[in-house]
Structure formats: C-alpha cells, structure tokens
Amino acid sequence: MRSIRRVLLALAVVAALVALAASPVAAQGAYRLTILHTNDTHAHLEPFTPSGEETQGGVARRLTVINQVRAEEENVLLVDAGDQFQGTLFFNVWQGEEASHFMNALGYQAMAVGNHEFDSGPGTLGSFVRAAAFPVLSANLDVSDEPELAGNIKPSVVLTVGGERIGVIGLTTADLMIISSPGPNVRVNDPVEAAKAAVSELTAQGINKIVCLSHLGYLEDHALAKAVDGIDVIVGGHSHTRLGSGGGVDGPYPTVLRSPNGGTTLLVSAWEWGRVLGRLDVTFDAQGAVQSYAGQPIAITAAVAEDADIAAEVAHFAQRLDVLRSRPVGTAAVNLEGSRSLVRSQETNLGNLVCDAMLWKTAAEGTQVCITNGGGIRAGIPQGDVNTGHVLEVLPFGNQLATFGLKGADVVAALERGVSAVETGAGQFPQVGGLRFSYDPSKAAGSRVTSVEVKNADGAFSPIDANATYKLVSNDFMRKGGDGYTMFAEGAINPYDGGAIMADAVAEYIGLNSPVSPEVEGRITVGAGAAAAPGAVEAPAEAAPAEWAGILVGDRGGAFDTFTLTPDASGEVDLTMYYAPDDGVIGAGVGFNVYGPAGRVATGRYTGTPGQRAASFDVSAGTSYLVQVYNYIPGVAISYNVSR
Numbered sequence: 001m002r003s004i005r006r007v008l009l010a011l012a013v014v015a016a017l018v019a020l021a022a023s024p025v026a027a028q029g030a031y032r033l034t035i036l037h038t039n040d041t042h043a044h045l046e047p048f049t050p051s052g053e054e055t056q057g058g059v060a061r062r063l064t065v066i067n068q069v070r071a072e073e074e075n076v077l078l079v080d081a082g083d084q085f086q087g088t089l090f091f092n093v094w095q096g097e098e099a100s101h102f103m104n105a106l107g108y109q110a111m112a113v114g115n116h117e118f119d120s121g122p123g124t125l126g127s128f129v130r131a132a133a134f135p136v137l138s139a140n141l142d143v144s145d146e147p148e149l150a151g152n153i154k155p156s157v158v159l160t161v162g163g164e165r166i167g168v169i170g171l172t173t174a175d176l177m178i179i180s181s182p183g184p185n186v187r188v189n190d191p192v193e194a195a196k197a198a199v200s201e202l203t204a205q206g207i208n209k210i211v212c213l214s215h216l217g218y219l220e221d222h223a224l225a226k227a228v229d230g231i232d233v234i235v236g237g238h239s240h241t242r243l244g245s246g247g248g249v250d251g252p253y254p255t256v257l258r259s260p261n262g263g264t265t266l267l268v269s270a271w272e273w274g275r276v277l278g279r280l281d282v283t284f285d286a287q288g289a290v291q292s293y294a295g296q297p298i299a300i301t302a303a304v305a306e307d308a309d310i311a312a313e314v315a316h317f318a319q320r321l322d323v324l325r326s327r328p329v330g331t332a333a334v335n336l337e338g339s340r341s342l343v344r345s346q347e348t349n350l351g352n353l354v355c356d357a358m359l360w361k362t363a364a365e366g367t368q369v370c371i372t373n374g375g376g377i378r379a380g381i382p383q384g385d386v387n388t389g390h391v392l393e394v395l396p397f398g399n400q401l402a403t404f405g406l407k408g409a410d411v412v413a414a415l416e417r418g419v420s421a422v423e424t425g426a427g428q429f430p431q432v433g434g435l436r437f438s439y440d441p442s443k444a445a446g447s448r449v450t451s452v453e454v455k456n457a458d459g460a461f462s463p464i465d466a467n468a469t470y471k472l473v474s475n476d477f478m479r480k481g482g483d484g485y486t487m488f489a490e491g492a493i494n495p496y497d498g499g500a501i502m503a504d505a506v507a508e509y510i511g512l513n514s515p516v517s518p519e520v521e522g523r524i525t526v527g528a529g530a531a532a533a534p535g536a537v538e539a540p541a542e543a544a545p546a547e548w549a550g551i552l553v554g555d556r557g558g559a560f561d562t563f564t565l566t567p568d569a570s571g572e573v574d575l576t577m578y579y580a581p582d583d584g585v586i587g588a589g590v591g592f593n594v595y596g597p598a599g600r601v602a603t604g605r606y607t608g609t610p611g612q613r614a615a616s617f618d619v620s621a622g623t624s625y626l627v628q629v630y631n632y633i634p635g636v637a638i639s640y641n642v643s644r
Contacts, residue, residue, distance in 0.1 A: 030283045030291055031164050034073040035211065036066060037270055037278040038080045039237030042087025042116070042378075044273040045098060045314050047302070056299070057274040059102045060306035060314060065277050065298055066106060067307070073281075075162035078107055081237030081269070082114025082172070082215035085124075087378055089321045089389050092396055095124050098317050100131035105310060109159055112170035112213035113138040114237060118180040119397060122148045129153065137170025137213060140194035146185035156198045158207060167202035167210040169231075171195060171224075173217065173238055178484050179375075179427065181477070191216055192227045199230040208288025211235060218250065218269060219424075219632065222588050225257035225265040232290050233282060236269040239425070240340065243269050244297050245608045251588060252606070253296055254280055264290040270297055272340075325389035329507045330514030338380030338394055344429045345422055346599020347524040350380060350394070351431030353516060354502075357509035358401055358473045359433050361500055365403050367473040369434040369454060371414055373483050375427015376475060376502075386514075391507045401499030402479035404492035409466040411435075412452055413487045420445035422600070423558060423593065423630055428483035430524075436461060438525045441595065442562035442628055450527070469493060475502055526595035526626055549641040554589065554631035563642070565594070565625040574616045577604050577629065579640040582611040589632035592642065596625050 047058035070076050084099040085091055091098070096117075103111070113136060117125045126148030129136045139155035156169045171191045176182055195212060202210055212231045214221050217239035225234060233254075243253035254266040270278035276297035283292045336350040337343075343351055354377065355370035379393040406414075418430030419439045434455050439448040453461035454470065464470075474488060476497040481489035510516050548563045567573060577592050587606070591613050594602040604613035619625060631638055 030285055031162070031209075032073075032075060032281060032283045033161060033164075033166065033209070034069060034076045035233060035235065035268075035278070035280045035282065036069060036076060036078045037235045037268065037280070038062075038274060039215070039235070039270050040083040040114070040240050040272040041080070041274045042083055042272070043085065043091035043099065044088055045090050045102060046088075046318065048273070055302040058300065058306065058311075058314070059106065059274065060308075060311035061300050061304040062274055062277055063106050063307040063310050064304050065300065069279065075164070077159065077161050077166060077211070078109050079168065079211070079213055079235055080108055080111040081213045081235045082112040082170075083116045083237060084111070084114070085128075086116040086119050086396055087273070087393075088396070089324055089392055090317060092392055093320050093324075094317065095120060096128040097131065100128050101317075102310070102313070104131075104133040105313070108134050110134055110157060110168045110170070110213060111136050112215045112237065113141060113153060113172045114215040115173050115176050115180040118176065118182040118186075121181055122146050122183050122186060125149065126152065135168075137168065138172045139169050139198040140174070140189040140191045141172050141176075142187040142189060143185070145187075146183065149186070155194065156202060158202070158205065164209065165207055167199075167205075167207040169195060169198045169202070169210065169212045171212060171214045171216055173215055173220075178482065191220075192224060195224060195228045195231065199228060203230060209284050214238075217241075218267075219588055221267050222255075222257060225259060225267060227260065229259045229261045229263060231259065231265050232263075232284070232288070233280065234265060234267045235278070236267060239269075240272040241269045242271045247605065247607060247614075249606050249608070252608070253278075254293060255588070266290065266293055268295070274300060276300060321389065324392060325387055327388040329386045329388055329391060330510040330512075330516065332381055332383050332386050332510070333515040333517035335383045336381040336394075336516075336518070338377050341425065341603075342599075343374035343377045343431065344425045344427060345374075347520050347522075348431065349518040349520055350377060352433065352521065352523065353509075353518040354395070354506055355431055355433030356518070357506040358502070360509055361505040362401060362403050362473045365471065365473075367403055367434070367471045369411065369432070369470050369472045371411075371418070371430045371432055371472060371474050371478070373418075373427055373475070373478055374429040374431050375483065376477070377431070386510055388507060391503050391510070395503040395506060397475075397477065397502075399475035399477050399502045400497060401473055401502060401505060402476040402495060402497040403471065403473050403499060404479060404488070404495035405469045406472050406488070406491055406493065407466070408464045408468050408470060410487040410491040411464060411470060411472070412449055412466070414485055415439070415449050415452060416446055417484050417487070419448050423632075428485070432523050435464070436523045436525070438527055440527060441593070442560045442626070445557055473499075520598050522598070524599055525597055526599060527597075527624070547641060547643045548627070548629075549639075550629075551637055551639050552629060552631045553637045554633035554635065556632065556634045559631045561629045563627045563629075565619075565627050565644075566623070567619045567621055567625075570619060570621045572616055573619050573644055574614065575602070575604070575627070575642060575644050576612065576614040577640055577642045579611050579613075579638045581638070586633050586636055586638065587611070590638055590640075591630060593628045593630070594625055595628065596623065601625070
C-alpha cells in the first residue's frame with residue numbers, strides 16, 4: 001500500500017512539473033486575453049440562497065465584477081456557453097426577453113445555443129436572437145429550414161479585441177432532439193466534425209486564436225479537445241461542472257488538454273446559475289499558440305456590491321412575478337428535496353410527491369404507475385408556506401399530464417432507460433409512483449434493473465407481468481419520446497397527452513393535503529437483489545475490507561468494479577481513491593460513487609491533487625453500501641486503490 005502511494009505521489013509531482021512547464025512567463029510583445037464567462041445560468045437574475053449556503057449570484061453583482069476586470073485589463077472577452085433559458089419564474093413570465101435584455105446590458109459578446117434555448121420551441125429562441133446585441137452561435141445546428149432561425153444562428157464569428165482577431169465557435173449538445181423541443185425543421189450534426197469545419201474556415205481567414213463555446217458537457221469537451229486541432233480555449237457548459245481548487249470540485253480550472261498535434265487546449269466552465277464568473281487569462285505568442293495561462297472562477301456572493309442600475313432593472317422585471325410569488329398554495333412540513341444531484345440519481349421526497357400528485361389527478365382514468373424524469377424537477381421547496389411561484393420553479397416547463405397503456409416489458413425498458421446514465425447525472429433518471437424497483441449500477445446500461453414490483457389496489461406489491469398492460473401517467477414530453485423514452489412513443493396504447501398542466505396538478509395536490517410531508521420510502525433501491533420493503537436492508541454477505549484495489553479498463557458506456565461497505569459503527573466515513581495514470585483527460589472520466597438503500601449518497605470529488613478523488617458521507621451501522629469504481633475512458637486502463 002505504501003509503495004503504491006509513493007508511486008502515485010511521484011506521478012502527482014511529475015504532473016505538477018509538467019503543468020508548470022506548460023505555463024512559462026509571457027514573452028515581451030505577446031497578446032494577453034482575459035476571458036470572462038458564464039454557462040447554465042438558467043434565468044437566475046436575482047441573488048439566491050441555497051439551503052445551508054450563503055447568498056450567491058445575481059446579474060447586478062456579476063456586472064460589478066465584470067466592470068472591475070474591464071477597468072484592470074485591456075483585452076476582455078465576455079461570453080456564455082448556453083442555457084440562459086428556463087429555471088426561474090423570470091423565464092416563465094418573460095420567455096427569454098429578460099435574458100437578452102440583461103445580457104445586452106452586461107455587454108456579452110457571444111453566446112452558444114444550449115438545449116434549454118429550445119424548450120419553448122424555435123420561435124421563442126428566434127425572438128431572443130433577434131433581440132440580442134451579440135452573435136448567437138452553433139456550428140453543428142442546421143437551422144436553414146426553420147423560418148424563425150434561418151440566417152440568425154451562425155457557426156462562428158470573428159471578434160476584434162484590443163486590435164487582435166479572435167475566432168469564436170459555438171456547439172450544441174448532440175442530444176438536442178431527445179432532451180428539448182427544437183421542432184422538425186432543425187437538424188443536429190456531429191459536433192466534432194462541425195468544429196473541425198469551423199476551425200478550418202477560421203484559419204483560412206488567418207485567425208490563429210480560437211475560442212469554442214461548447215454546450216456539450218465536460219467529458220464531451222475532453223473528447224472534442226483530443227479530436228480537433230486549432231482550438232485554444234473551450235468554454236464549457238451543459239454538465240454544470242464545478243472546476244477550481246480545493247474540495248467539492250470536479251476538476252481543475254483550467255483543465256489542460258492536448259490536441260491531436262500536441263497543442264494546448266484550455267477547458268474552463270463556470271458551474272451554474274451565475275454562482276461564479278469564470279476568469280481565464282491567456283497569453284498567446286505571435287503564432288497564436290497558448291504561451292501561459294492563469295485564472296479561477298470568481299465567487300459572486302453578498303460580499304460583492306450590486307450595480308445599482310441593474311439591481312433596479314431586475315426589480316422592475318420582478319414586479320410581474322409578485323402575483324405568482326404571493327399566491328398561496330399550501331404548506332410543507334419538511335423540506336422538499338429537488339436538488340439537481342439528487343433528483344437525477346435517487347428517490348427523493350419531492351419526486352415522490354410529484355408522482356403522487358400525478359396519480360391522484362388521473363385516478364379517474366385508472367392510472368396505476370407514474371414515471372417522470374428527474375431532469376424535469378428544477379428546484380426544491382423549503383419547509384413552510386408554499387406559493388404558486390415555488391411550484392412553477394419546481395416544474396417550469398409547462399408540461400401536461402399524459403396517460404397511456406403500456407406493456408409490462410416496456411415499463412421495465414423505460415426504467416432501464418431511466419437508470420442507464422445515472423453516473424453522469426442525466427435528466428432521464430426516473431422518479432416513480434405506484435411501483436418500486438431495484439437496479440444494479442455496476443451492470444452494463446440496459447441490463448441494470450433487477451426487479452420491478454407494481455402496487456396493487458390493496459397496497460401490496462406484486463412482480464410486474466411482462467405481458468400485462470398497465471395504465472401509466474407521465475408528462476407529454478416523455479410520452480412523445482423525450483429523454484430517450486422511445487418505448488413511450490412507440491408502445492403507448494390509447495395515449496392522451498392533453499391532461500392537466502403538471503404544475504397545476506401538483507399545486508392542487510399540495511393544497512388539498514397540507515401540510516405535506518412526503519418521505520423517501522423505498523421506491524428505488526440500489527443492489528442486485530429483489531426490491532426490499534420500505535426501510536428494510538439486506539444483510540451483507542461479508543464485511544467489507546478496509547481497502548480495495550484493481551485494474552479497470554475503460555469503456556465509453558462505463559466499466560465498473562463494485563465493493564460492499566458495511567460499517568460496524570454509525571458516523572462519517574471518508575473514502576479516497578488513488579488512480580494512475582492521470583493526464584487530466586483520464587481523470588475526467590474516472591471516479592467512484594457510493595449507493596445506500598435509498599440511492600446515491602456520495603460521489604468522489606476531485607481534491608486538487610492529480611490522481612485522487614475523495615468523499616465524506618454519513619453511514620448507519622450494519623447497513624450495506626455499494627462502492628462503485630468507474631472508468632469511462634475507452635481503451636485506457638487505470639490502476640486504482642480505494643482506502644478509508
């Protein structure tokens with residue numbers, strides 16, 4: 001064990017020396033560019049205070065920081081990597097008008113198209129683009145047949161900053177057709193091939209400094225950097241990745257990658273919701289190659305003064321929200337958990353409440369089972385009074401309830417789809433009602449569900465019958481195949497997609513049942529066995545060892561090793577994973593998850609030390625926890641050691 005750690009320490013030292021060598025002192029006459037960037041702000045114009053955290057965000061505070069940097073630096077580029085739309089009542093009411101207004105006021109110079117920009121269809125995006133005082137970009141979207149967008153979304157743009165020409169490219173997730181509503185006239189092309197073509201076009205114009213605004217996700221951005229020459233900086237979005245130093249981050253800022261010809265590509269991202277403003281200072285040599293770099297995300301907290309004019313404008317826009325915010329719905333006796341990391345990975349009390357409301361609203365139609373996507377739940381609700389605004393922030397998409405018959409085999413297939421990408425936090429993860437199921441995340445996607453039981457009229461559960469037809473309720477987005485639920489579109493029997501608005505049904509349910517106090521009750525369990533009764537825990541076959549080690553060859557769909565942890569005493573457990581090699585690219589696709597009886601309880605986080613991820617979490621004595629080590633890097637073998 002000590003020898004392994006000495007080798008890993010040596011690798012970390014080598015990695016540090018390589019990083020220093022990649023960032024020498026800038027030569028005289030070189031060009032320095034400061035890139036300020038955001039992504040996935042999701043209509044968070046006002047400051048907000050997450051449970052247990054300090055006040056964060058707000059466009060008025062963001063502008064204060066932007067203006068400070070502009071006063072200090074000569075060459076500043078302000079950009080966004082997509083998903084300005086959807087997430088708060090500002091979007092519900094203003095439908096993107098608020099986004100274009102404040103992005104114009106802050107002086108954004110370019111933006112990539114995110115998937116949520118299409119949530120209300122191409123017409124809403126078209127209105128936004130026409131109002132924007134900056135180019136909106138996507139090289140891999142073909143919008144030539146869409147009247148609302150044709151000629152208005154460009155693959156790239158050349159911006160002059162401090163006398164130097166900077167090429168800026170936009171990219172949009174290849175899953176757009178599955179996870180949003182672009183309509184039949186928009187086509188999505190391969191982002192890597194589109195990026196190559198855009199780079200080629202820019203370099204033909206003599207552009208030697210290229211920034212890519214990518215709404216692909218952190219791992220996909222790694223693949224992009226490895227596949228495409230000529231991109232100097234990738235400003236990433238879509239995966240809500242937190243980069244920086246210290247604990248709780250997913251990788252370093254910047255993440256330093258190598259293109260096929262050995263050039264340096266710097267990958268940055270600014271987490272989510274305007275919590276931070278990314279700042280990257282890059283110095284280029286005369287040939288446009290990255291010579292040196294530095295930067296960190298800047299926290300937007302209450303310590304930052306608000307720009308008075310912008311704060312007043314936000315307040316003006318917010319006036320139209322007051323009616324919604326003040327309209328009472330009911331009360332919650334407990335916090336209703338809707339955080340992104342949980343609703344996309346495990347059963348939550350809010351997910352249960354949403355499904356219970358959907359089943360209640362459609363009871364007259366004989367519905368038995370509810371399946372709704374965790375990605376459709378966008379916020380939680382704090383304990384206390386609940387108003388219409390709270391509910392609309394939880395369910396902002398305006399989806400309608402959809403009812404339909406479905407064969408038992410297709411129900412199982414739907415659950416398989418739901419848990420197929422749980423490691424990546426994909427939005428298709430199912431929140432359920434009227435059934436309970438167990439799955440094993442160590443198995444290959446498509447074969448993870450180990451048992452499914454449907455609730456009978458008497459409250460008991462029976463194994464699902466593959467040949468029987470069950471009456472389901474979901475949302476109309478999923479029923480039409482959204483989030484990859486193709487079995488809902490293809491296998492639905494007598495579908496009806498025009499039911500009540502989801503948010504209205506949930507608000508009505510809360511009002512009739514206040515104070516609501518939903519619990520996590522065992523609807524979703526993790527493990528290889530049959531679904532356990534609520535609150536029950538399977539006895540472990542044997543006590544977990546103190547350490548685990550092995551070699552894991554990666555796969556794009558994920559390669560996994562699993563171990564059982566059964567603590568003798570309750571309390572906090574610290575797990576640390578050491579792995580090698582780690583060149584920055586490899587580390588992005590390697591890590592571990594910990595699952596308890598009710599779902600995921602911890603994810604190994606980047607510690608700031610190359611080749612190391614760690615997690616701390618609370619355990620109960622005698623309870624079995626599944627420790628899952630994963631490697632998503634195709635063709636690369638890692639050696640690892642997990643210790644506690």
